[in-house]
Amino acid sequence: MLKITIPNNNVAERNYILDVMFNEFLGLDFKVVENDDCQDWIIELQNKKIVTIKDTFFSKYPKAKEYLKLENIPSKMEELDIFAASFFMLTRWEEYVNKVRDKHNRFPATESLAYKQGFLDRPVVNEYVEMLKNMLLELDSNLKFKTRDSKLFISCDVDQPYDCTVENIQNLIRVGAGDIVKRKSIKEFAKRVRRYIFNKFENYKYDENYTFDWYMDVCEKAGIKATFYFVPTSKEPQNGCYELKNKKIQNLLKYIDSRGHEIGVHGSYQTYQDKEKAKLQKNMLDDTLSSLGISQKIVGNRQHYLRWDSSVTPSVLEYAGFLYDTTGSYADRPGFRYGVCYEFSMFDILNRKKLKLKQRPLIVMECSVIDKSYMGLGYTKEALQVMKDLKQKCFKYNGSFSLLWHNSHFKAKEDKKMFEEVVQC
Ligand SMILES: [Zn+2]
Structure with a gap:
């Protein structure tokens, strides 16, 4: 079992991201120890070898949810350590602190750091997981990781x-009138009537x-x-x-x-x-x-x-x-x-x-x-x-x-x- 020592702040957030990365993604057992004097993410393997990953984010905002501010969105992913970076991607807290929305009140891709920095087409968290895996393997070649299939x-x-314009006779009359008056197409109208009749009998061969x-x-x-x-x-x-x-x-x-x-x-x-x-x-x-x-x-x-x-x-x-x-x-x-x-x-x-x-x-x-x-x-x-x-x-x-x-x-x-x-x- 691995032992991971973390600074005593943002403990819920840290535990979450460690759990997803080590347990769900890599399939490794681990326990977490909080330590007031700890400054970084310290991973100790079974063979006592240690990897230290510099904590570049959470310790700057030690109070609960203090990190949740627009100005804390990094300008580049490289500013974050791999755990804070993965947490940033998986929780999408960026979309909470950045209030820009489209007409359906959705956060647009174009507002995301991933789009702005050109990595929306890359599974960056998977890349971090691979990095972590290779780092650990360096220190202990006997480690067994979770296997998966695509x-x-x-x-x-x-x-x-089905075509909702032929769902009932009212719709058919309304949209059918449009075929004739606006679109000036008797053919479209005839097709619509045919679709109406066939759909009524649950035969959908004319319904695209x-x-x-x-x-x-x-x-x-x-x-x-x-x-x-x-x-x-x-x-x-x-x-x-x-x-x-x-x-x-x-x-x-x-x-x-x-x-x-x-x-x-x-x-x-x-x-x-x-x-x-x-x-x-x-x-x-x-x-x-x-x-x-x-x-x-x-x-x-x-x-x-x-x-x-x-x-x-x-x-x-x-x-x-x-x-x-x-x-x-x-x-x-x-x-x-x-x-x-x-x-x-x-x-x-x-x-x-x-x-x-x-x-x-x-x-x-x-x-x-x-x-x-x-x-x-x-x-x-x-x-x-x-x-x-x-x-x-x-x-x-x-x-x-x-x-x-x-x-x-x-x-x-x-x-x-x-x-x-x-x-x-
Ligand atoms: Zn839908």
């Missing part, structure tokens, strides 16, 4: 399972949103099961276009389950800071599954629009009863928001507490790369290369590459091609 997680946020069969086929061919995150209720604005009580949604849930794929919660627009609402929504989906005789249990979540507040959302989701969340990417840029491609326990920065909730960082959301409102690379070689490179970087560390592709984002034939290439590469 994993591919494919997931789908079910915002619009309803891609679930094909989606699961592609994943199964690659030997994986996908996860489908459903919005439990869309009563409030900015959400999906369905309710769990809809018969066709229930049929879809049963179908996904019968093929062995996972079902999770897509926390509605209004839940990311509201623990009661988040819990209610998880319970709604739980109850729906059990009433349908589906035996799988809800364990995972992703927030709609990737809305996230690093100071409260982790504890909101823990309270709601999730085991993991996989919101962890920026909407406006793909890459390593948390600097890591391993799943890890989250930390409640305000209550200074390690949570049971795991974060499974999302690395690529398709629209972050493709859509004009974000990176805007479209269906180019460059776009494909961005996704492939990120996947390769995850696999280099035997980590997990988590890809989000919406069922409703297969309208261009290039979508399907790009999706298949990223899944298969």
